[in-house]
Amino acid sequence: MSSIYQPVKRIGHSSVQVGDYLYIWGGGEQPGLPGVHNNKEKKSMCSVVEVCHVPTGMWVQKPTTGNPPLGVEGYTAAVIRNELFFFGGYCGHLGCFHNSLYSFNVDTFNWKELSPTTSHHSPMMKDNCAMVALCLNDEDYLAVIGGAGSSSNNTRPQPGAQYSGDGDLQRCNEVHMYRLKTGKWTSPTVTGDRPPPISAFTLTSITNTTAILFGGNFGDRRCDDVYVFQFTDTSVNCTKFPNPRGSVQWPKGRSDHSSVLINCSSGPHVVVVGGLGTKDCWLLNNKMKWKQLTYIPDSVTDRSFHSLSVWSETPTTHWIIEFGGWRDGSFLSETKFIEIISSTGDLVVQSVLDINEYQKRRVLEGLAKVHITKDPALYKDILDKKPQTYDLLRLFNSSAAHYKVIGIALSVPVRDLLPYPEATTDNLILVFQRWIESDKGVTWRKILQVCEDYPDQLGQAKAEVKGFLSSDRARNSY
Secondary structure (H helix, E strand, O other), rough: OOOOOOOOOOOOOOEEEEOOOEEEEEEEEEEOOOOOOHHHHHHHHOOOEEEEEOOOOOOEEEEOOOOOOOOOOOOOOEEEEEEEEEEEEEEEOOOOEEEEEEEEEEEOEEEEEOOOOOOOOOOOOOOOOOOEEEOOOOOOEEEEEOOOOEEEOOOOOOOOOOOOOOOOOEEEEEEEEOOOOEEEOOOOOOOOOOOOOOOOOOOEOOOOOEEEEEEEEOOEEEOEEEEEEEEEEEEEEEEEEEOOOOOOOOOOOOOOOOOEEEEHHHHHHHHEOOOEOOOOOOEEEOOOOOEEEOOOHHHHHOEEOEEEEEEEOOOOOOEEEOOOOEOOOOOOOOEEEEEEOOOOOOOOEEEEEEEHHHHHOOOOHHHHHHHHOHHHHHHHHOOOOOOOOHHHHHHHHHHHHHHHHHHHOOOOOOOOOOHHHHHHHHHHHHHHHHHHHHHHOOOOHHHHHHHOOOHHHHHHHHHHHHHOOOHHHHHOOO
């Protein structure tokens, strides 16, 4: 596993997902990328796309055709079916911002320029803005909000928008929409609580017509307010949800963070990770209530300028994929996989895996499926065998703290077990010994059923059990 391929370290990129695949392009801060407007070397480096097959965790680098955008850092991206869209970005040399819009087809791996970089049309040339895909009246649109760029080469400000900043760099609160059917940019009517000129925030699509803005830079501070945008084909209404202060849980202001949407039975949740000046992870539910997720390592939360995507493996199991970013003056190339379980209506972090751990787990689960397919009778035979205590202890060791849940599920007494952290392993041994001695339904099938019934507590144990049952060791032992 030590030779697993990962993309090179980078910041200022985005990750976009289509089906089971994750796509990353660009990242202006990566080793060897020339800080020039355009040359052969830069074009060659930017004519590849990094692709991750999320069900296996395997990264590959693939070539593309056509000419990619020049705004390689701080661009914004969105997806509509099999098309990725890239807007704006910083070119890599002083003062060179872009307002081009490109599409990238994930079937043909071909680039297409939809709208060129020029000061003769809006939006302004900028980076650190945000874009979402919309479906309005059965038509596809893209909406671009905010961002920062040069004041000297942006000559057509949007009516009603505000612009502020120091020197030549200015932030804006522009709102533009691009109608794919006509290939034209429009300025919608903006009502409600329009945010101030802002950059380096996140804009998370909630529905086909709604998006949530959080964080970002404006003035001399970082924003901690939430804005909800509701779009029609000609207008957008903005509603501000300010930090109420006091005892209410609310994340501190931040910029250059990342966010994703998780849909579950209790409604949509926005997950916010990291950012400059922070080292945490938060959930925002559909009632505008925040909750901090704890027990997530700093290797995940202590990042900025990174990317996030989410893959819902099942309706209740979701994987957040984090790549790249910045920490303590260093660029990162780490891929992290955060497993979120939502079966109880609440969202719980089940596991956090690096790419080696994730790929190993997927291989084990894949082998289990292969063995079931190739020889279901053999697998079924093992499921009806009686487990041994030493195997159970080894497979459930990481879940020892849940010995009471396991005992109750196996219908064995647990009230007399000492509730001390140092006694959890001994308690787990007693639970399994009592179950085996009861001689009531003592099979591997029952063990798997217990894991299925309690995914929040025993998800990791389930993976370990399934991997073991598909192994040669299990077939030789049982």
